[in-house]
Amino acid sequence: MAAKRSGAQSKRSQRIGGSLQSAQEPHSEQPLSLERIVATAVELLDGQGVDGLKMRQLADRLGSGAMSLYWHVDNKEAVFDLALDSVLEYRGPPQTVESQDWRGEVVHMLEDWRASMLRHPWSASLLPRRRLGPNILSRLELLSNTLTRGGVADADLNVAIWSLWNYVMGATITRANFNLSDDDMAAAQQRLTRLSERYPTIERTRLLLDNDWDGAFRKGLDSLLDGLSPR
Amino acid sequence: MAAKRSGAQSKRSQRIGGSLQSAQEPHSEQPLSLERIVATAVELLDGQGVDGLKMRQLADRLGSGAMSLYWHVDNKEAVFDLALDSVLEYRGPPQTVESQDWRGEVVHMLEDWRASMLRHPWSASLLPRRRLGPNILSRLELLSNTLTRGGVADADLNVAIWSLWNYVMGATITRANFNLSDDDMAAAQQRLTRLSERYPTIERTRLLLDNDWDGAFRKGLDSLLDGLSPR
């Protein structure tokens, strides 16, 4: 008669810190642990996407029975929460960046944020729907500090933070879901030219085919920071 | 031997235009139709959210068997696509807005976009993952035109459009998923003060409790437009 633990998080709620890599050993005789579960879930999510993560498959990869997972984890939702947060750690700006350059630090952190999520495309669509984990809160705290250091008044701070958040989230979610294989590109091209008389302008500027996503992200971010900076 | 239709869209692919209201008659003897299916799907989505839409329940509401839906619709994904696009129609700016005020038109269209999605919160998280329907493309076309009229050069146009798109999507998705009941608010409050020494700045400015979402959206949008406007 094993008593399932009840509260917010199973007793195995240690820190999920940084060392979450693991080779792709399909099965192994190591004991189950939160760390292994989360790391393997991330692998699976990277490979199959959000809908591709099944508890049974996750257990298979770990060499265990499906129901064993539930000793370490409350339910599938919790797996998502943990996997998401584990992927969003931020190590801070490189040492070459001096603390004078607040704007550079903001850009660096946000580009790193976007890059982290694009490395795990499932994380982008997941993030807005879930409780903000410690790694996310840390990034917001850092952003808040840096902006303050840059001269943004307290009264304008929240608007600035949310504007940057909105921009980064929108850009990353859009990019992560725009997985353009060559076939897709061809299809989009065809579709567009077929509709060119109905949407002449966006066809002319090739809005949907413009694929310098990184550059566009950076430019838009610059514009937004221009608009937000104290004048 | 009924031949299921194959191609892109079942033969019932008429325009889904504007008149998509329907009272909440739980069952009725009217025949099934794409329009009724989509309208009822929207009702259900509004009430239960994305995960709450089940084909059986949808059929029940329509007073039909579950499998009857599949004559009109390829699969559940198609229901999502149709429901999403049906909700994003734009009727254009009011007549009081004169064509001089390009920036006002942009703001109006984008605020209407956000409002439409917040009226159907499921649509926000759905949009980035799906093919762009005609109503969305029309909005992009309009945006493109208006910006050009406002003096944005072709070379900067795509960056401007995507920046605005990113901002609006990020803001709307975030807002739509932040459904703060009073209980949630209380919980967040508690959680924050408990963590106040770890995240002092965002606690001080009450970032997560600031609930003037509409005002913040407008202010951030203004800043972004400031940054994007030709100097």
Added chain:
DNA sequence: GACCGACTCGTACGCTGTACGATTTAAGGC
């Protein structure tokens, strides 16, 4: 030995989307 908590997992249940094929209904042609 007895006991106990930590942990694992086989089985089973209810629910999902939907393939398949039988059935009903509507519309013409004669």
Added chain:
DNA sequence: GCCTTAAATCGTACAGCGTACGAGTCGGTC
């Protein structure tokens, strides 16, 4: 009237999902 054909409906069935439940295993302590 009756026959044929296509459009539309739906009952049944199946595989796959998350997970509740309870039995089973293991390694310490007394």
